Amino acid sequence: MTPIDVTREKQAAAQEAATLVSDGMTVGLGTGSTVAFLLPALADLHRNIRCIATSPQTESIARQVGLMVEPFRDVISLDIAIDGADQIAPDGWLIKGGGAAHTREKLVAISAQRFIVIADSTKTVNNLKGPVPVELLAFGLGSTLHRLGNVTLREGVPHSPDGGIIGDYHGRLDDPQSTAAWLSGTPGVVEHGLFPPEMVTTIIVGHTNGKVEQRIITNNGQ
């Protein structure tokens, strides 16, 4: 069997996603190594797009390759957002936030008409497995951690770009909907990395032979 070439898979998915963008669009840019392949592909194909970046890393690379990046402040709606994922379940639930950017990534995804997920084939799983990344408010951190129970704080990337404390929740995940609702309803949790299928338009998975597989998850009301 051919060994998996994750780099080629990421590249293939990113390249395909870049073709879904048209000149004149406002484009949300996710964060991570798959998105890093998307940025030059977008810059090669499109001269006239406006971009919103979900992290300082993405913003810096996007500017280096010549993309026009603006702050996400007065923009209300994006035409499209493209981002990676850590795990993709068959029903379209995602875990994101391996790169600690899930709060901004969720805001950008929910604001986009279409949210496209790009990934290598190792990201597809039969069942989501924890942990789930969480961003927590520094104020009251000890109390929030006590109520959540099973959270480890990150050492590598301890803060989000917005100053939140990044951790990983290791609790139950057999019903992502109820875990997501519980995390969202816990005061002190700024955001968690469970993304529901309703947020996802299309998943593009790259394969080692350079081909991609596209799965439509929801038409987002279009």
Ligand SMILES: O=C(CO)[C@H](O)[C@H](O)COP(=O)(O)O
């Ligand atoms: O959610 C994310 C960052 O917060 C990334 O999209 C996710 O971690 C996937 O990263 P990569 O493309 O490097 O595999």
